[in-house]
Amino acid sequence: MAASAALAVSVSLPALAVDPRANSAAPFAAATPAGAEVLAGSAQHASAGTDVVAPPLTDESYTTGRARTTGWYAQTASTFVNYSGPIQWPFRVGVPISSDFGPRVAPCAGCSTYHKGLDMNPGDRSPIQAIAAGVVREASAVDNGGLGVYAVIDHTVGGELVSSVYAHMAEGSLEFAVGDEVAVGDQVGLVGNTGQSTGPHLHLEILEGGTRPVDPYDWLSERVAP
Numbered sequence: 001m002a003a004s005a006a007l008a009v010s011v012s013l014p015a016l017a018v019d020p021r022a023n024s025a026a027p028f029a030a031a032t033p034a035g036a037e038v039l040a041g042s043a044q045h046a047s048a049g050t051d052v053v054a055p056p057l058t059d060e061s062y063t064t065g066r067a068r069t070t071g072w073y074a075q076t077a078s079t080f081v082n083y084s085g086p087i088q089w090p091f092r093v094g095v096p097i098s099s100d101f102g103p104r105v106a107p108c109a110g111c112s113t114y115h116k117g118l119d120m121n122p123g124d125r126s127p128i129q130a131i132a133a134g135v136v137r138e139a140s141a142v143d144n145g146g147l148g149v150y151a152v153i154d155h156t157v158g159g160e161l162v163s164s165v166y167a168h169m170a171e172g173s174l175e176f177a178v179g180d181e182v183a184v185g186d187q188v189g190l191v192g193n194t195g196q197s198t199g200p201h202l203h204l205e206i207l208e209g210g211t212r213p214v215d216p217y218d219w220l221s222e223r224v225a226p
Helices: 216-223
Strands: 097-099 118-120 127-129 134-140 149-157 160-169 187-190 202-208 212-214
Touching: 149 187, 160 187, 202 216, 212 216
Parallel strands: none
Antiparallel strands: 097 118, 118 202, 127 187, 134 149, 149 160, 160 202, 202 212
């Protein structure tokens, strides 16, 4: 995810009141943080279209097919319902959401006033799962500020490139390296507090075309269904 602009970090303050005026996002542009790995050449991605049959899920907490998933977290909420199809939420059940997509008051010095993702709070070191099958394009297993420990996974959804970003994960928890293939529901890492973060949470981004941020809540709500 190499580009010319400086990294615009999006983090949340758990009690932050979010400005509801969320319209279109500014184009995503980020310089690759020091220590991060990037997949060479053009983007590689695995198909995760809604017409794709979900692969068998082996975790004991899952039921195969498009059945409701189950999981256990320190904090849960009725923010969404997850199903075991080809596209899923990053947590198996609804969890608290502390900062929405769009304009906001910057929660810390150097933080953005336009939040390019969704901040989700199931509790420190909760497992984070991949939203769809794909290939890891960029990742950093160390905390160099900014997004902290993070991964970017490229997917093909409805024939189009879509990327998912998982940021502020706990050090030592990243499960994949650049170029690895990922299946839907695979554990990406654990919720942490690395980078520019005001508390343990997952910062999730959805990038259409691999660069343009869209509201992750709306995007997933439209595609995760029984």
